[in-house]
Amino acid sequence: MIPEEVLPPTEPDLAGVASGTAPPPPGQGRLIGALVGTNAAGYISVAVPMNLLLVTHLTTIAGAGATSAFSLVTGIGGLTGLLANPLGGRLSDRTAARFGRRRTWILTGGLGAAILLMTMGLTTQVWQVAVGWALITALVMFQLAASAALAADQVAPERRGTASGVVAFVALAGPVLGFAVVSAVPGVPWLQWVVVGVMSAAGVLVTVLLVRDPRHWVPDDEPRLSLAIVLRSYWVSPRRHPAFGWAWVVRFLITAAWASNSYLAFVFTQRFAVSADAVPGMIFLLTLVGVACVAVTAWLTGWLSDKLRRQKPFVLAGGLVLAAGLAVVALSPDVWVVYVGSAIMSLGYGTFLATDFALCLRMLPDPESAGKDFAVLNIASTLPVAVVPFVAPALLSVGGFAALFGCLAVLGVAGAVSVLRVPDIGQEGQPRFAAMYRDVG
Template identity: 85%
Template sequence: MTTQTQVARTAPPATGQRRLIGALVGTNAAAYISTAVPLNLLLVTHLTGIAGPGATSAFSLVTGIGGLAGLVANPLGGRISDRTAARFGRRRTWIFTAGLGAAILLMVMGWTTAVWQVALGWALITALVGFQLAASSALAADQVAPERRGTASGVVAFVALAGPVVGFAVVSAVPAVSWLQWLVVGVLSAAGVLMTCVLVRDPQHRTPVDEPRLSLAIILRSYWVSPRKYPAFGWAWAVRFLITAAWASNSYLAFVFTQRFAVPTADVPGKIFLLTLIAIACVAVTAWLTGWLSDKLRRQKPFVLAGGLVLAAGLVVVALSPSIPVVYAGAAIMSLGYGTFLATDFALCLRMLPDPESAGKDFAVLNIAAILPVAAVPFVAPALLAVGGFATLFGGLAVLGVAGALSVARLPDIGQEGDPRFAAMNRSE
């Protein structure tokens, strides 16, 4: 371990912890408003107006392409932020430029008139949000104190659903005009980005003199951390991927209303908003309590395990739902589980990072596990729907949730890193 790495691990955070938590709230709220509100509402209604009966296929195409764009952009953003030496800060620079760029594109999405235009715009937005989230996650790795990681993880989990609630509430309060709704989402996103940039202190990064210049080979290595050399990191990646794949079914709840229960398109926003309120109430209970308990008990694995299993149970309820109230119940169970998972997953992943000097790149590789399902599930969903409808789609993804929950058994918990019962934190090549 280099002296520089040792200093990085012991240097005090540049931002006070309360200000830092506020900054993480701002950037994560902006990112989740930018993505969740369009995924769960605006893209559905906008593509229904453009593509009519082909809206489901168009939605899968648009979100699949967008997910791939985010998949490519996130690790690249992490690598670039690790090496950014701007005076504005290596993390804050990209939170500002990428986050504000995504907000501006959201403001003009309402004027798109063809599926290809929507696909292009959404791909650019998700790519920019990928850069923003890479810098945001690295900011947490840089500055959140170890004893506050559970609390910070709970805050991020809460914001993941609380941010979109604000977006849904404001969008529902304005006239149902497509360009105006997209504009509102863009403005809210920009506000969160600016809030973060005001609160956070991000000193200028001094690039080591022996650091090689950024090359194509180095960029390509941004997308890989060896699971053989860092097995705990690999298992953390698998847990996040499988459980997030189960949660990705959430984007299809609007289609459950329109296609299984014949809800008119005009009534869908109200039902999605109610679902979101239910979700935020559930996450409010789980995220804050679970994050605090994780720090208090110095345990993370039991919460991740419970969260994945409860999420899978909610998916089964939705898969078999005979009525809309049962869909609400299933969505509530899903949210309880996902909130419990999120409240500790972020802290657990921070502990699995191999090197603080490459935190942006390494955490971005972990973020692939959260982005890839968004791209993969829309491509797989049409086949599952063709085989057995929504029951097969939600039931199949529930199996992935269970697999992810059980995979956490391969990870060391806090204080167990040297225990031979678990995968070592790292191995020599």
Template identity: 50%
Template sequence: MTDDPSPAASDPLPALVASNAATPLPRLIGAMMTSIMGAYIALLTPLQLLLTLQLTRISGDGAAASFSVVTGIGALLALVANPLGGRISDRTAARFGRRRTWILTGALSGSLVLATMSFTTQVWQVALIWCVVQTLLNFQQAATSALLSDQVPPDRRGSVSGLLGLATALGPLIGLAAVSLLQNAALQWSIAATGGLLGGVISVLLLRDPQHPRASGEPRLGLAELAKSFWLNPARHPAFGWAWAIRFLITCAYASSTYNAFFLLDRFKVGSARVGGIVLLLSLLSVGLLAITSAVMGFVSDRLHRQKPFVIASGFLAAGGLVLMATAPSVAVVFVATAVSGVATGLFFAVDSAMCVRVLPSSANAGKDLAVINMANTLPQSIVPFIAPALLAVGGFGALYLFLAALGVIGGLFVLRLPEIGREGDPRFALITKPKAVTTAVSSH
């Protein structure tokens, strides 16, 4: 399978950023933030609380195992949907716009399906609905992510990356705050679905997205082209491969937050009536620190023209928070560990998206390539739930958290292989694209 060959330097698309067709930057930031907040209200509110409560009602003591199965399968569907959504969005020629079309379609259909979750009475029904929701909302997320490459000027990508990290944090916080005020399951799921719907609708109202007609000679989007959605050769594009691994490992480290409710129920015997309130407080603390750190450090990164120190600090701080969580003797220490993890996640979100865009081989395929990068977000949602039961059986939550801490440290160190801003092409670091071997004919005399 071949890669997309054209280097970023030769792409015509960055000219869109300076043209009248581009969305004014404040509106563009608003559009991207509302789309992301809506998607994360619809996805992370269930992951952090509502799925735990729904599965506890359905399967009682078997809820933790059911949660792992449901979220693991859902994440596998998201793993497939995100790259497909990115590739299809790159090639969409609708007058409504290639990104707007899928932001609206994903948000509208995904939210409507999510609203039916309260009617489930069997685990398989929960799994089915969750898989459909993950698929649809990942089409929305893939289209939204591509806007960072499409329309954000390179010298503002760190700032925008930090604000998108803020939106990622605010989404589940808003969702948790809203559903925690209610006890009725149908209303809780409806609130999460409404948040997702509003985020998508507001986003497309703010966004300018000119029609992107199919280029002359561009192959039709058949099965062969769709198959390329899942691959970009890391041997040919090594910086991309390292960025993917960094995001995957650090995302594994902070994927532990989806187990907060089970951790409180298991270690500290917190009752079902109180666990939602404590999870909300933990999320408020984490998101508050994440939001401040992400927004501020995104601007700092742009000013310093540095990204790598933020990633290294993020990996080590994430590990420190997980070690604290693993050894926590009280709920108070859980709050301290959550604060450390919030700062760590904020540092990572401040630069991660900007760093990934910087190592893309081609902005013409930004939707597809960023979706491949986004697989590093999605895989941990599948892998962590699948390995968690074995780790919990061996050493409880301590074993789970310490294992994830080690992954965070490795992810932070991997960034040393990437070039810093302005050093792309330096042979001491991974190259964006390796040149193809050129054979020189030598004539004999």
């Protein structure tokens, strides 16, 4: 007889939760706290270097070639993340460790990235920065793949809008905390990298202490992990699952528009001749403005989404507002107009993020492969980070920052409109959407 404490855990009745006939799974507050910790760690690990530390570090190393070096480093890192995220999701789905299939990878990925971040200030060549950043990106993607799957496993459907809003807020609030602490240790670049690593590690440790992740039991007939299975981790058929496919397109296009945020530091230094010493404070101020905007939109939008049981209108509005902010930055005649445009961008992106996460959770084809499938959706978030830096130099050479931000604004509009092809809550059974959930072979 198998002892009760090692029996596979039973799944909560999420269908009953969605219909209001059953209570939500226990520990939702604790779970959301854990999601705050891991997402804060992940965004601090990526956003602070992308928007500040890599810029200043590569300026010191490469001088006049810093822009090209930045595009190379972040492009390679983006491609690495593109490959690592689905693989991390697949491994998370198949992990049977007692520590928990999601918690295991949150811990190993997050701490591994934190340790590497602490060493990045010691790099002296562009290739060293590229290798280090690629490894950091891969480990963070493992962590975030497991984090998204944890939300898919345990967040009650009626709380997904709220959880999505929390994640959206953390996306900017986490980095602003990082910027604040980093700005307090100016003039010591290697120590700034160490600070980012320590903060990231702290968020990961908070998460593994809060989250309850019962041991996952892999069926005896589950095939061994093979190259073919690994390769299938990078694909969910849009023909068989068109709603999933459209959700992927929406996320890709709007995230590509938001990728312009990484070039704001160069707008200051190259378009308006701001000194390198003044840039960290200006980026910090931009981030504060962004957090204030997201604080207004993310919490309100997430709550309204749950209350109204609607997601598409918020995604549509978010993408259009983001595009409007990009247009303002593209045409900005001075630094203060950049601040206005950045604030509008943050309002739009916060509105998008506050419901996109919840919308994507509804599009997952199979609960048993939530880690892998959501990681495929995350490709739509990581691919623009790889593509935009490679395309940006060509756009900059043709029309400067106006061309770069203007083209990305067009992508934002396209992404916003694409959400019209995705069923909203309760629309899945309507004739025009029903085929999106039918296996067509």
